[in-house]
Amino acid sequence: MIAFEVKDMTCGHCVSTITQAVKALDSRAEVQVDLVTHRVEINASDIPAARWSEVIQGAGYTPVEVLAGARPATAGLAPVRKGCCCG
Numbered sequence: 001m002i003a004f005e006v007k008d009m010t011c012g013h014c015v016s017t018i019t020q021a022v023k024a025l026d027s028r029a030e031v032q033v034d035l036v037t038h039r040v041e042i043n044a045s046d047i048p049a050a051r052w053s054e055v056i057q058g059a060g061y062t063p064v065e066v067l068a069g070a071r072p073a074t075a076g077l078a079p080v081r082k083g084c085c086c087g
Contacts, residue, residue, distance in 0.1 A: 002049045004040045004056060004063035011035070014061070021059035022052070039066070 009018060015033045022031050022042055029044035040063065042052055049065050056063040 001041055001043045002052055003066040005038050005066050006040050006061050006063050007038050008061050009038055017059050021055050025055050
């Protein structure tokens, strides 16, 4: 499983956009999203985290990989919005 913190994911539209982007790369990928904690977890084959990060960035978001047992490193960073309806 690969996990990202996506601070600029703020609504259901964001969740849908990210999920669709992930599924476009691997339709069999399992995607779990927690909007409250801004966490996206992807369980897929052998696609590396860097590629998933690119996919989420391509959808207009700023993912930060969350390593197992580590706290996300985005505290204090302002989110960059690129097109969500809640902007």
